[in-house]
Each structure stands twice: as structure tokens, then as C-alpha cells.
Amino acid sequence: MKTGLRDVLTGWRFGAAGPTPPPPSAPGDVLAEAEGLRVRLGSREVLRGVDVVARAGEVLALVGPNGAGKSTLLGALAADLPADGGVVRVHGRPVDEWSAPELALRRAVLPQSTALSFPFTVEEVVRMGRAPWARQPGAYEAEDPGDTDDAAVAEAMAVTEVTGFAARPFSALSGGERARVALARVLAQRAPLLMLDEPTAALDLRHQELVLRVCRERARAGDAVVVVLHDLGLAAAYADRVAILRDGLIAADGPPAEVFEGGLLSEVYRQPVEVFPHPRTGDVLITPKRG
Amino acid sequence: MTVLEKSAEPMEPERADAPRPTTPRRRRAPYLLTTGLVVALLLLIPVAGGLGAYPIPTGDVISSVAHRIGLGGAELERVPESVLWNVRFPRIVLALLIGASLGCAGALMQGIFGNPLAEPSVIGVSLGAAVGAVAAIAFGLTFLGNWTVSVFAFVAGLITVFVVYGMSRSGGRTEVVTLILTGIAVNAFAGATIGLFIFLAEDTAAVNQITFWQLGSLAQSTWPKVLAVLPCALLGLAIAPFYARKLDLLALGERPARHLGVDVERLRVVLILVVALLTAAAVSVSGVIGFIGLVIPHLLRMAAGPGHRFLIPGSALGGAVVLLAADLAARTIVEPAELPLGVLTALIGSPFFFWLLRRTRRKQGGWA
Secondary structure (H helix, E strand, O other): OOOOHHHHHHOOOOOOOOOOOOOOOOOOOEEEEEEEEEEEEOOEEEEEEEEEEEEOOEEEEEEOOOOOOHHHHHHHHOOOOOOOEEEEEEOOEEHHHOOHHHHHHHEEEEOOOOOOOOOOEHHHHHHHOOHHHOOOOOOOOOOOOOOOHHHHHHHHHHHOOOHHHOOOEHHHOOHHHHHHHHHHHHHHOOOOEEEEEOOOOOOOHHHHHHHHHHHHHHHHOOOEEEEEOOOHHHHHHHOOEEEEEEOOEEEEEEOHHHHOOHHHHHHHHOOOEEEEEOOOOOOEEEEEOOO | OOHHHHOOOOOOOOOOOOOOOOOHHHHHHHHHHHHHHHHHHHHHHHHHHHOOOOOOOHHHHHHHHHHHOOOOOOOOOHHHHHHHHHHHHHHHHHHHHHHHHHHHHHHHHHHHHOOOOOOOOOOOHHHHHHHHHHHHHHOOOOOOHHHHHHHHHHHHHHHHHHHHHHHHEEOOEEOHHHHHHHHHHHHHHHHHHHHHHHHHOOOHHHHHHHHHHHOOOOOOOOHHHHHHHHHHHHHHHHHHHHHHHHHHHHOOOHHHHHHOOOOHHHHHHHHHHHHHHHHHHHHHHHOOOOOHHHHHHHHHHHHHOOOHHHHHHHHHHHHHHHHHHHHHHHHHOOOOOOOOHHHHHHHHHHHHHHHHHHHHHHHHOOOO
């Protein structure tokens, strides 16, 4: 029974086949882009003509002061917020032309805060990330034996170091633990485009590094990663490209070594900032000038 | 340039995390509960068939049922046979249908609102549906035949769910306080409307019928009444389980659910329709029977976890068992009189609601 009662009732396959998974992308392919994007929230125009591109194989960090429009930009790229001008494309197609199930196979989104109405366990929450794949015809006979739901869930939990409390209810976890479980759910979705809104905000030093290392690994494996960050040091260390937002416009966009420049940062953040190489490794270090 | 390019060696893992599966208790609980509830149901039905003002031995009940479905047994004498099939069984079937509808509607509503306190009677949907039913009774409307009351209850219930849903949500979430206060307002308005209809009712017979009906009772159950409830209840109960997985995802919030491929708008509209169907089924014959939809899903969630794939059918089954037991108690405790069923469920259900409210408040650290 290919199109069963269930399919008709739930509308998964009303006359059409299930959502088609995206074809594999080559490094450098544009997986998400905004062109002249304008977004209005209430009476305020939060984004005033933003151009930004996320490519496969690349970590793009969005940085900028509070209220610059970082999360709004991410929300618009994720199809949460409608564009009031300009266009957002995901996998080459305007974002509002995709259906929700199609988009779910193409991009995963980590929201800034995670809430859960009912006390699901950690493992159940991570498994929710597999929902978009539930109705894929090849879901259970994939050529790669590691590419099954169980493997995806186990791997995502291992990478984010949450395996140890897989059976605990999500509501019993600390803020940082919840953030990592939410990230595990997003990773388990295995979408080629990852959008993370401040994934490091609630995390300790070790797990901040861990999360961004995961981002790098996903990018190396061919995914596009867009990540909103507050910590410029993390952005400098892990991002391939950084877009600095200021008042709803892109102030600079390029490799961290080029865009992280004392004068520009001091001006954007309205706080004197020093940029200098690490004495031993030569990495870019950024600190506010104090005293 | 970046850290990884230079130092390929990964950091030490935090600790040797051995993958631990979800507790076996939680895996097994749905099966145990289902078995337990089915057994309870199979025991309760013949007992409920036998007990009452005209006692019939349980063995005779089983024998008569076996005879009717052609599995041997024997027909009873005229009187017990008539009592059983024209009085007891319609009542049992109605109790099962209404209990299942209430349990299922409660589980669905809590899922849609993302709030364990949502329940048809708490947020005013039951009384809203009752307005439609009362209108049909008070004005003697019968143009849809046997189904007039059900259809009116469905339409009024549907309007009420949409109103409550629209008023109690802001920014994609429902706060407990907003939901409860909305329920108070809706209940007050529906109560006033019912009062108005009683005032305007055409004759005293209709007024008596409404007054008794309002208490919530399954007395005077007949097969035509079963038939009036059946379509709404069966349709609602059949559709609900297909949305279990999507309701699980909705627990993450609307946006994350959408990110995982759920068409949230569509889900919401379909489930509100289903809730209205189930509430109408429950209310149109028996009046407002409260708290079944609150207590049953909550207990099942505590025992078997919040996954809706068990919770939705489980709540229907549990609701059926509990309402049948409650109705049996209501008509046997104070024999030969009969407690109104709605009064009995409210007596037990409202302290439970109070406890739940306190617990929710403590968890959130106040209502803010």
C-alpha cells in the first residue's frame, strides 16, 4: 500500500511522492543566499538590504553588536521570517517556494533558546531530528550502513557528549546540557545546511570549543554552516568567513584575518578594541582596550 | 589559519560515555498499560451489564452476549434480556464512546497548546459546545433529525476552540495563566448564554431536560443516542493517532517543529477540528463531564512518558475504562438514586486539577 490511508489523512503524499532529498553538493556550491534582504519587525526595519552567501564546505560566522540584526538574518535565511524586500534562496530556490518537509531535508536550525512542553528524554529529543527522513523511501535501505536513524542519533549524541545522559528527561538538565542536546538534535537531522543561533551562549569553555570544532568538521564534510557568534575570538579561530553586521547592514564580509581589524571593530562595537597576533601561534586575538 | 587546520588531533573525550538505552521501564510501560486497560475493560463490561436496580448475574450477561454474536450461550428471559440490551448496553457503549472521546480530546489539546493543563472543560470548550446543544434542545430544533444536537454542539464547540486558541496564544506559546483566564471568561460567557436559552426555552419539559442534562449524566441512554454520538466520536478517534509524531515535534515549539518539516498551520486546523468533533460527541448526549481529559493523559504521561504515539490511543482507552467505572459507581453507590456523573467526575477531578496547578506553579517559580 504505497499511498495508504495514513498518507491521505496526514497529507504527506497527497497525490505526490514524499519530499525529494537534495542532491549532494560540491564544495563552493551556494546553499543559502540573501540578496538585498530587507526585514521589518513591527515598525523597525531590522535588515536594510543585506547580501550574504553561505557556501558548501564553509563556516560563515555572523557577528555584530546587540540589535544589529544577526538573529533576524538567520531567521530570514531559515524561512522563519518573511522578507519585506529582496530575496532569500535556499539550494538555489526562493525560500517560500519550498514546502516545510522539503526544507527540513535541506537545512537544520538551532534556535537561540530551547523549550520543551513535555518531559521527553534526551534520546527522544535527539531522535526528533530524524523526523524529516521518516518517509524517505530509502530511509531503511541506505547504501551506507552507517546512515540509519539509530546511527545518526548515536553519532550526534556522541559528538556533543550527551550520550551519558541519554535516558534523562530533558527538563532535568542544566542550561548548557540542554543547549548541547538541542545541537545534537540539529546534527541528527543531517541536513547539508546548518544554521546555528548562538550555539555557544550557555556553554563552558570546553564545550564552546567542541561545538565550533563540530561546525568545522561538518563544513569539511561538505556542509554549509552559518553560525551567529558573540565571541569574536571563536569566530576568528573557526570561521572561514565572517560577516560583521551593523544596524541592519553588512559592515564587512571576508576571511577573519581580513575583516577583524582594530579600527573597524572599535567603530562597530563603539568600544575600543585591540587586534593582535598570539605571541606563540600567530592566531588572531581580539580584546577590548581597558583602563 | 583556523585551529583545526593546524592541530588535527582531537581533544580527549570527556569520559568514556557508554551509550545507555532509554530505561527499559519506559519501553515496556505502554504494552503493560495497554494490556492492563484492555483487561480492565473486558472485566468491567460484563460487571456493569449485570449491576443495577435489576441485577443480572455476570454469567448470564456473558451468555447473552455470546448468544447474540453467535458463540453459543443462551438468550435470557424477556425482562433481563430487555434490561440488558435496551437499558444497560446502550449506556455502557455511550460511556465508552464518551470516555474515549474525552480522554483523547484532552491528550490532543494538551499537545496543541503545549500545556498539560489544557482540557476541554477547563478552557471552556465543553461548555461552548454545550451552548450549541442547549440551543437545539431549548428551541426544539430537529431539522437534522437524530443528529441535530450533535451537529449544533460540534459547530459551537468548533467556534469556541478557535476563539480560545486565538485569544490564549502570543508569540507561538500559551502561558498557563492566559489559558486558564481565557477559560474562565469563555466558561462565564457560555454559562450566561445557556442561562439565556433556558430563559427563552419554549416549554418546561425542555427546561427540565436541559437542567438534568447540564449535570452530566448517562441515564436515559438509548441506541438512537448512541447513534447520534457515534459518527463524531469514531471520526475523531480514527484521525487523531495519525498526528502523534507531529505532536511530539510540536513539543519543541512551533518554529522548531516547522524546521523539522511539520506544516504547523495545517496540523493546527486539523487537530482543532478533531478536538471539536470529540468534544461535541462527548457533550451532546451527556452534558459537561469534566476532568477526564485532564487526569487520564496526565497519569499515562507519568507512567509511560510523553510520546503521543501511545498517549493518544492510550488516553482514549483509559478514558473509556475510567468513565465506564465512574458511571457504574454513579448509578450504584447511592442506590436506588443516582449521582449525576458530571458531579462525580468533578468531585474527584477538581482536587487533581488543583494539585496539578500547584505543581506547575512550583516548577515555574510563580506565575510571573
